Amino acid sequence: MSQVVISPSSSEVPTKRQLTTKPRLSDRVFAGIVTSGALSSLVILGLIFFFLTFQGFSVLRSQGLRFITGSNWQVVQDSAGNIDPKATEFGIAAMLVGTILSALIAIIVALPISVLSALFLNFYAPPFVKKIMVAVVDLMAAFPSILFGLWGFFILMPSAEYWAKLLHHFLGFIPLFQVEPPIYTRSPFIAGLVLAIMVIPIITSISREVFGQTPPDRIQAAYALGATRWSMIRAVVLPYGRSGVIGGAMLGLGRAMGETVAVYTVLNVVYQINWHVLLGAGGNVASMILLKFGEAGPEEIKALMAAGLILFLLTLVVNSLADFIVRQSGGKGR
Amino acid sequence: MTDLTPVRPQKPWQSSPKERVISALILLAGVLTSYVIVALTPMGGKLAYAFVFFVAFTLYEFIFNFLTRGMALAKDSIARAVVASGIALAVAPIISILGTVFMRGYKGIHLSLFTKDMRLNSVSDPVDQGGLLHALTGTGILVLVALIISVPLGILTAVYMTEIKGRFVKPIKFLVQAMSGVPSIVAGLFILSAVVYPITKAYSGFVGALALSILMIPTIARTSEEVLLLIPNDLREAGVALGGTQWRTVAMVVVPAAKSGLVTAMILGIARIAGETAPILLLTGGGDAVNGNAFSGPMGSLPFYIWKAYAVGTPESVTRAWAGILVLLMIVLVLFISARILSERRTSK
Numbered sequence: 001m002s003q004v005v006i007s008p009s010s011s012e013v014p015t016k017r018q019l020t021t022k023p024r025l026s027d028r029v030f031a032g033i034v035t036s037g038a039l040s041s042l043v044i045l046g047l048i049f050f051f052l053t054f055q056g057f058s059v060l061r062s063q064g065l066r067f068i069t070g071s072n073w074q075v076v077q078d079s080a081g082n083i084d085p086k087a088t089e090f091g092i093a094a095m096l097v098g099t100i101l102s103a104l105i106a107i108i109v110a111l112p113i114s115v116l117s118a119l120f121l122n123f124y125a126p127p128f129v130k131k132i133m134v135a136v137v138d139l140m141a142a143f144p145s146i147l148f149g150l151w152g153f154f155i156l157m158p159s160a161e162y163w164a165k166l167l168h169h170f171l172g173f174i175p176l177f178q179v180e181p182p183i184y185t186r187s188p189f190i191a192g193l194v195l196a197i198m199v200i201p202i203i204t205s206i207s208r209e210v211f212g213q214t215p216p217d218r219i220q221a222a223y224a225l226g227a228t229r230w231s232m233i234r235a236v237v238l239p240y241g242r243s244g245v246i247g248g249a250m251l252g253l254g255r256a257m258g259e260t261v262a263v264y265t266v267l268n269v270v271y272q273i274n275w276h277v278l279l280g281a282g283g284n285v286a287s288m289i290l291l292k293f294g295e296a297g298p299e300e301i302k303a304l305m306a307a308g309l310i311l312f313l314l315t316l317v318v319n320s321l322a323d324f325i326v327r328q329s330g331g332k333g334r
Numbered sequence: 335m336t337d338l339t340p341v342r343p344q345k346p347w348q349s350s351p352k353e354r355v356i357s358a359l360i361l362l363a364g365v366l367t368s369y370v371i372v373a374l375t376p377m378g379g380k381l382a383y384a385f386v387f388f389v390a391f392t393l394y395e396f397i398f399n400f401l402t403r404g405m406a407l408a409k410d411s412i413a414r415a416v417v418a419s420g421i422a423l424a425v426a427p428i429i430s431i432l433g434t435v436f437m438r439g440y441k442g443i444h445l446s447l448f449t450k451d452m453r454l455n456s457v458s459d460p461v462d463q464g465g466l467l468h469a470l471t472g473t474g475i476l477v478l479v480a481l482i483i484s485v486p487l488g489i490l491t492a493v494y495m496t497e498i499k500g501r502f503v504k505p506i507k508f509l510v511q512a513m514s515g516v517p518s519i520v521a522g523l524f525i526l527s528a529v530v531y532p533i534t535k536a537y538s539g540f541v542g543a544l545a546l547s548i549l550m551i552p553t554i555a556r557t558s559e560e561v562l563l564l565i566p567n568d569l570r571e572a573g574v575a576l577g578g579t580q581w582r583t584v585a586m587v588v589v590p591a592a593k594s595g596l597v598t599a600m601i602l603g604i605a606r607i608a609g610e611t612a613p614i615l616l617l618t619g620g621g622d623a624v625n626g627n628a629f630s631g632p633m634g635s636l637p638f639y640i641w642k643a644y645a646v647g648t649p650e651s652v653t654r655a656w657a658g659i660l661v662l663l664m665i666v667l668v669l670f671i672s673a674r675i676l677s678e679r680r681t682s683k
Contacts, residue, residue, distance in 0.1 A: 023580070030581035033496050037490025041509040041555070044548060048520065051528040116420020124417055133421065135674060140428045142602075143672050144609020145518075145636050147659055149433045150644060154438075154652075181391060197427045204424060228406050230413035235489075251515070258517025260612035261641070284518045307524035312516065319515035323508060 040115035048312060056306030059090055059299070067306060069093050071271050072216070073292075075300055085255055085298045090303040092310065095274045098188060098282035099311075102263065103256035105192025105277060110200045111249050118207035119233060134208070141201035149265035152194035157266060160190045164278045176277055184321045191267040191282070199252035206251065206326065210244030211237055247326030254318040258311065260286035337399060360398060364391030388419055418647065435660050442657025451634070453623035457643045457651040466658060468500035468624045468634040473665075475628050476618070476635055477604050480550050487547075488554025489589075492599075496562040497570075497584050500582050514552035521548040522613030530617065537619030539633030547611035561595030562588065586606040594676045601673040608669070611637040636662045 009134025023031070034129050060067055061083055076084045091155075117137070121130050161184045168184075171177045182255075214237050222232040269283035289304050289311075296304060368387035369379040371377070377386070386521070392415040400408035455464030491510060495503050534541060551556040565588050573583030589596070614620070619632030620642065636658055643655035 007640045012607070026582075027580045030579075030584070031498055031500070033488050034494045035500060035502070037487055038494030038498075038502065038506050040487045041506060041551065043490065044551070045509060045513055045516075047528060048516065048524040051524055052520075055527040055531075087410075113420050113423045116417045117424040120417045120421040124414065125421075135427060136425060139667070139670050142605045142666055143428075143431070144611065144612040144662060144665075144666065145611055145635065147431065147435070147639055147663065149611075150640070150655060150659060151434055155430060155434050184417040189398045200424050213406070228410035230410040231406065233413070254515045258520070260517065261615075265644075286517055286612070289519055289523065290615060293616060305523055305527055308520050312520045312611075315515050315517055315520075316512055317513055322507070 001188060005266070005285045007238055028232065039281045045316075049309075052305050052309040052312060056309050057303055058161075059303045059306045060309075062302075063090050065304075066091055068096065068310065071273055073271055073303075074298065083297075088299070090300075090306070092285060092288070092307050094103075094271050095194055095269075095283050095288045096275050096310070096314075097275070098267070099257050099284035099286075099314075100268065101275065101277065101282065102188045102191040102195055103253050104193035105189060106199055107143050107249050107253050109193060109196035110203055110252060111245075113196075114200050114252075115207050115245055116201035117204045119209055119237070121204075121208050122211045123229060123233060123237070136182040137201045137204050141205065143197065143260045145259060148194055148198050149262040152190070152197075153265040155189055156194060157185065160193055161185060164189050165302075168278055176275065178276050179278045180276075184278060185280045186266055186268040187278050187280045188267065188274070188282045190279045191263050191284075192277070194262050195256040197254050198262060202255060203245075203248045203252045206248030207241065207245050210241040210248070210326075214240045243328060245320045246327075249326075250318055250325065251321035254315045254322060255282070257318065258286055260290055262289045262291055285314075339613055352495075356398070360394045361391065363394055375485040386655060387549075388415070391415060432663075433516055435663050438653070438656040439660025439663075440657075442653040443485065445659075447657065451622060451624050452639075455644050457654050458648045459638060459650065461650055461653050461657070466636065466661065468622060468662075469636045469639040469658065470513055470619070471624050471626065472621075472633045472635040472638075473608060475539050475626070475633065476543045476546060476614075477608060479628050480546040480607055481600065481604070483543065484550040484603060486556055488508065488551045488599070488603070489558050489596060491551070491555040492558035492562050493584060493589075495559050496565075497580070497588065510552050512556050513548070514556070518545075518549055518610055519612040519616070521545045521615035524548070525613070526616055536630070537617055537632055538630055539618055539625070539628040542618035542635070543628065545617055546607040546610060549610060550603040550607050552565055553606045554599045557599035557602050558592075561592045561599060563618040564595070565591050594648065597646060598673045598676045601669050601676070605666050605673070610666055611641055614638050615641060637663075 011174035063070070067090055070089060071094040072089040072091050074087075074089055076087035078084050117133075121133055121137075125133060164179075164184045164187060167189075168179050172179070183196055218236045218240070219232060222236050227235065243322055252263075263284050264287035267284065267287060268280050268289055272281060274281045285307050289307055292300060292304055344613055364387050368383050368388035371384050371386045371390075395411040395415060396408050399411045442461050444462050446462070447467075448470065449467060452463035452466070452469035453468075491506065494500065495506060516664045522545045525541050525548075529541050529544060530537070535555045569587050569591055570583055573587040574580070578586065614637050615637050617639060618635060620638035621632035623634075625631045625633050639656040640655045640662065643651040643658060
């Protein structure tokens with residue numbers, strides 16, 4: 001052990017430093033930079049809202065509520081090429097219905113599959129199978145949407161048309177499944193199937209996480225009371241994870257409503273409100289924006305901005321609600 | 335003297351050979367039934383086989399378990415079959431997608447794909463002419479510019495939530511979540527309304543990258559946050575105890591410790607935007623020649639190339655689209671696997 005030798009070189013005594021908990025300048029600068037960086041999400045979301053409103057405001061004001069309730073989309077010009085504000089109509093009701101319809105179909109198809117998959121991954125799969133399957137499902141979440149679009153158009157659509165005909169044949173008496181005239185191609189049903197395949201990974205991974213948080217002592221208790229695996233799941237896992245699964249489904253709903261390219265390839269944009277899911281007419285707001293953007297004049301662009309604003313607000317509300325529900329489920333029962 | 339022969343450890347929960355034979359028989363019976371029923375009824379197609387097999391198999395399992403072990407376990411066997419069918423339905427599309435892309439894409443793959451662009455060819459030309467060099471360089475530039483913008487913002491957001499822990503943590507978490515749900519077309523419209531119309535008045539790679547950043551920031555922020563949360567607090571305390579300021583602790587201790595995780599976050603961010611199509615269609619203009627300047631001129635990219643080739647719809651152009659998809663899928667696969675390997679290495683350390 002060496003001894004520390006303190007050798008006062010001179011008679012000067014260092015002044016005592018003041019003890020303080022006040023952050024130093026460097027730390028304050030650091031905190032400032034990090035905070036302002038973190039607020040970027042607020043700034044960006046705010047700017048999106050501001051600019052879309054700014055661009056779309058004139059259309060929203062001249063169209064009023066008709067923008068949401070009407071289903072006509074026509075730009076009327078007089079002989080001089082000026083736009084006639086009286087006759088020009090922009091209404092996205094049909095597109096909104098199509099958006100909600102195809103997203104709902106997607107959730108109805110995807111939710112059971114996702115919940116079952118999550119149950120399989122958590123409670124049935126051997127560890128190595130689980131590892132591979134989790135990777136596969138996560139990979140699917142990373143697939144670009146254009147891939148789903150092309151696959152949906154070339155591969156799924158011929159089969160899905162056949163399924164639609166079967167559905168119509170056996171369940172045609174239900175008004176929802178009526179098809180008149182008999183056009184089965186590019187229907188909300190097919191778009192919903194493609195969207196379902198896109199949101200399955202999202203709902204599966206959220207359900208898997210929620211189910212994985214089930215307190216193990218309750219699971220063991222259920223087994224100790226003589227439960228089979230299924231009755232354990234029904235009595236413990238499903239009630240515990242219910243709200244988390246609902247939140248995950250709503251997150252998927254938000255994703256499905258904002259999807260553009262995949263829907264564009266498999267759904268006809270037709271300006272009529274269509275609740276018949278097997279009929280080849282519909283469209284969603286996002287794909288309508290893409291479709292109209294190419295040939296749109298300045299006034300129409302403004303209307304598209306307004307449509308984008310509505311879509312933005314719609315997905316924002318759905319996502320926030322989903323986030324809230326998922327967050328609520330996390331802390332329960334601990 | 336007592337008998338000391340060692341008892342072999344047993345695993346009573348494992349199925350005995352007899353049980354395995356029986357379950358194999360049930361499986362076989364299910365397959366046979368599906369063949370018979372599909373042959374006898376007007377049903378047809380792979381789906382009919384799968385469906386009948388599933389019903390028959392579940393039924394046999396149920397009957398067998400009911401007779402030998404009673405109602406509760408019989409119900410359990412149904413649940414097992416249904417749950418297994420769920421994962422099969424979830425994985426079936428991905429297998430179909432991967433299979434289709436490889437089967438249809440490889441016909442359009444040739445060497446000049448990576449050395450030529452499309453300035454002298456149209457997408458309907460024979461498949462071996464032209465290439466997608468312009469698309470690859472364009473996607474590379476878009477991704478690079480988007481990275482330069484989103485990595486600082488994403489990591490700063492994550493650092494704020496794990497290191498500063500100020501009073502905005504909850505709202506920012508919420509906002510990042512909300513931002514990750516912004517539809518890609520809305521991101522495109524926003525850049526159109528905020529940058530293209532008032533300022534640049536022209537399409538370019540840069541404005542496309544701006545829209546992509548909006549989609550990339552939440553991915554990077556959330557993954558980085560998860561990574562930084564995994565850094566043990568001991569490291570932070572050690573850094574401060576050695577006399578470091580918070581800034582030096584974060585910069586010299588926490589961030590280097592999380593390096594591989596932050597790289598994973600970037601990779602996942604790239605995978606998120608590499609195939610993003612809608613904003614690209616609105617903003618980049620999609621040129622056919624290699625354009626190295628992000629700030630002027632139309633910028634080609636893989637999604638744009640695929641979209642254009644798909645929209646033309648001739649056999650040659652569709653083959654091109656599939657080849658483009660195959661290249662894009664390979665990029666996403668490589669990114670995804672490297673992210674996996676990086677994070678595996680991190681957790682095993």
